[in-house]
Amino acid sequence: MSAAPDPVVVIGAGLAGLRTADALREQGYTGGLVLVGDEPDPPYDRPPLSKDVLTGRVPVSAADLPIPAGLDARTVLGRAAVRLDRAARTVLLNDGTELRYAGLVVATGAGAAPWPGPRTPGPGVHLLRGRRDAVALRAALLGGGPVLVAGAGFLGCEVASAARSMGLEVTLVARGGTPLESAVGARAGAFMAAVQADAGVDLRTGTAVAALPDRRGRVLLSDGTRVAARTVVLALGARPATDWLRGGGLLLDPKTGALLCDSRGRALDLRGDPVPDIVALGDAAAPPHPCPGPGTPSHLALGHWSGAVDRAAGAAAALLGAPPPREPVVPSFWSDQFGLRLRSVGVPGAADRAEVREHDPVRRRLEVVYLRGGRTVGALTVNRTSRLAGHRREIVRGLPGQEVSTDSGIGVGRQP
């Protein structure tokens, strides 16, 4: 028995972990705080890694996250959590240390989806998730093209954009009929396909990488064609980093591996009940679907920067037993590519219909509203951020149990 009360232990020293630690202090928590991260580097931000860090417009140090003043946390870097014991309230680290906790924050983020085939990728094949990946990929791009990017989600499109802006030949391989199709649908995807064609990207749609580069550096696509590539980037999605929780008595999404939690961030046990002393947020977590409806999954892991930030105060409050924040969390996402500012709110992927409200190819502007059953569930703008706040209010209005105060424009509905 130790005399000092057990600390709050935060596993994952990234955006979500840091913001939650900060929120605990902001809300008056003065007890012990331990921040554990498996990367040797101090906390950093990921969005610049696929944009200005790749092109060299900013050095990789520009992505460093500031440590908030007064955080007063013991930081353990270069150590991974490998096991959770809920009954003993301990987390085992890979150096054999056992950490006792009074409260636990699961903020382990996600990893890049690996090559699914049998062969192990050799040099010249890159994933992009961490700071070291970005440094390695930038060095490869500096060596010249051609570049093949597998996967035309946001990450793949941003890498294609960076490589094109460095003057490299780029082939972008999209499984769908357009880039970004699964995230924002075919209308917005077609707009981006035109932008990419203008920028000189060789876009291949409806196909996928079938095999890793052969000895002559040629990549076989599932449509039978071969593409020469000096550098291959696999942008195939993200996998929540929750392996260390397996066998820990918490509910993981069988499909994605994300840790399921309630609207306040409390992790669910195997019966689906929230546990009081463990919260989860960021890319590792799947909170309840923000726009629930028939046919939508009950929980949704979105992997957006704002998701980690917007849920930190709520997760801290849940651990401290304080009332939840009053504002509903509305997902939002951005992507900067080909000189365009893509901004989105809500869940475009949950829509049954997309309406194009503005399409101006000359000024390169786009505004799309996503509806389900006639109700706004999402919006996407390109170079038209001014239109988003209005759509966001519409989305909030459609959330169950939300009321909107018209003077402030922000939903103030109470969560249960």
Place this chain on the structure above:
Amino acid sequence: MRVGVDRDRCEDHGQCVFAAPGVFSFDDDENLLYDPAPPPGEAGAVAAAAAACPVRAVLVEGAP
């Protein structure tokens, strides 16, 4: 309380407008407008706006 936006950093994320619509807004030409000396009642919303800005472009100085 004084509010500023670092125009070199700002990338039109609009998060400040979501968090503090009484202080930040866009005009129809995509220019970000804001009240540099908002009333004390906006302090919480302004703090949320600063925290939500992905590029840390919202600067807040002084007590509410």
